[in-house]
Amino acid sequence: MDLSPRETNVSPAPRVRKRQWRYVALLLVVAVAGIVxxxxxLTSAIDYYCNVDEIGVKEGCDPDRRIRVQGTVEEGSVKEVLGATMFTLEFNGEKLAVAYEGDPGGIFQECIPVVAHGRLNGDTFEANRIEVRHSNEYVAENSERVEKAEKAGCSMITG
Amino acid sequence: MNSTPRTEPARVGTPATRVFGLLAVLFLGWVVVGGLFITPADAIQGDSVRIMYVHVPTAWVAYLAFIVTAIASAGYLFGKRHSLGFDRVAGASAEVGVLFMALTLMSGSLWGRLTWGTFWQWDPRLTTTAFLFVTYLGYLAVRGLGGTPERRAKRSAILALLAVLEIPLVHFSVLLWRSLHQEASVLSSDGDVKLDDLMLFTLLVGVLGFTALYGWLVSHRQRILTMRDIEEAKGIDLAISERIAEGSVR
Structure with missing residues (x-):
């Protein structure tokens, strides 16, 4: 039996090699995606995430830099002025006036926790992005509760 | 060491897959009907809360899939026989896990648009979830890089055991950092379940339904991978026998 090496140069399964290249390409895409x-x-983390009462107090929450501020929209504070939304954020008894150009979207409303991205200008925080946080509590919507919420103000929403 | 089976399964369906399939249809049927028409809207979020019945179960099942991948990988690496059956289960589970993770990201993005007001935010929970998704895409790419089934199994098993360590980071990211994403409602840190009863029931049925769907998909997929390995082994056997035949003619 002759089992010496072949003389002819047989191509080793081109379909398999092609498939492997596809996976190499996928791996490169994945590596780039991971880096992105x-x-x-990390870029987003440059903007410190501060509660209203931490502005000017906590390191990184300096009033002269761009920050993200978290607080609850004060009841009765939301007003629309020339296409801008003005409201007051409160947290731990501290309040902050916020101005946002446009409609914040999402489920933005009074008594709901939000995160405002922007910069303090005088006494007003000028936000160019508003994100609404919602709690991890889910309660069925019904008219009786809505009536109670209207009477009780923020306490029904914030617990 | 090589446990590549030599007998080809006639088809990929089994009594187990039929049970998984039936359970998936029943439970997910309830999720569709109950989630859309029977459960109440949320007092704050309104109807957008219904996305939760897909978003949360797919996230949990993706975690489960990646944990199964890690366990099967450990079974291959540390088992005495280094059975390739473990490797195929690991691969099938990771593929299905990636599918569920993609569903989690897409449904979460839609839910985020409706509640937060944005499709995406580079916040700790979202970022770690995206990184977990990308990691397992990489795992699947590594599985496809070629080499013998044993080499494939070994390198992907090592990767799977490292990748699974990301899951606690994803789950606890909302506690470790300030996050836009809310904390867990069912497995919350204080042990309270913060869901309306009917919402909770539908959510749990959703978890069962998506878990059954995961079982159905993984069972089928690992048998398909088995058949593929058999085909490749047959190809090698054929090449050897052809070579032997060639040699004896000379």
Missing amino acids: VVSQF
Whole structure:
């Protein structure tokens, strides 16, 4: 039996090689995607995430830099002025006037926690992005509760 | 060491897959009907809360899939026989996990638009979830890089055991950092379940339904992977026998 090496140069399964190249390409795309995810996260983390009562108090929450401020929209404070939305954020007894150009969207309303991205200008925080936080509590909507909420103000929403 | 089976399964359906399939249809049927028409809207979020019945179960099942991948990978690496059956279960589970993770990201993005007012935010929970998704895409790419089934199994098993460590980071990211994403409602840190009863029931049925769907998909997929390995083994056997035949002619 002759089992010496072949003389002819047989191509080793081109379909398999093609499939492997596809996976190599996918791996490169994945590596790039991983870098993008991490870099975007780090870039976003440059804006400190501060509660209203931490502005000017906590390190990184300096009034002269761009920050993200978290607080609850004060009841009765939301007003629309020339296409801008004005409201007051409160947290731990501290209040902050916020101005946002446009409609914040989402489920923005009074008594709901929000995160405002922007910069303090005088006494007003000028936000160019508003995100609404919602709690991890889910309660069925019904008219009786809505009536109670209207009477009780923020306490029904914020617990 | 090589446990590549030599007998080809006639088809990929089994009594187990039929049970999984039936359970998936029943439970997910309830999720569609109950989630859309029977459960109440949320007092704050309104009807957008119904996305939860897909978003939360798919996230949990994706975690489950990646944990199964890690357990099966450990079974391959540390088992005495280094059975390739473990590797195929690991691969099938990771594929289905990636599918569910993609569903989680898409449904979460839609839910975010309706509640937060934005499709995406580079916040800790969203970022770690995206990174987990990308990691397992990488795992699937590594599985496809070629080499013998044993080499594929070994390198992907090591990767799976490292990748699964990301899951606690994703789950606890909302507690470790300030996050736009809310904390868990069912598995919350204080142990309270903060859901309306009917919403909770539908959510749990959703978890069962998507878990059954996961079982159905993984059972089928691992049998397909088995058949593929058999085909490749047959190809090698054929090449060897052809070579032997060639040699004996000379």
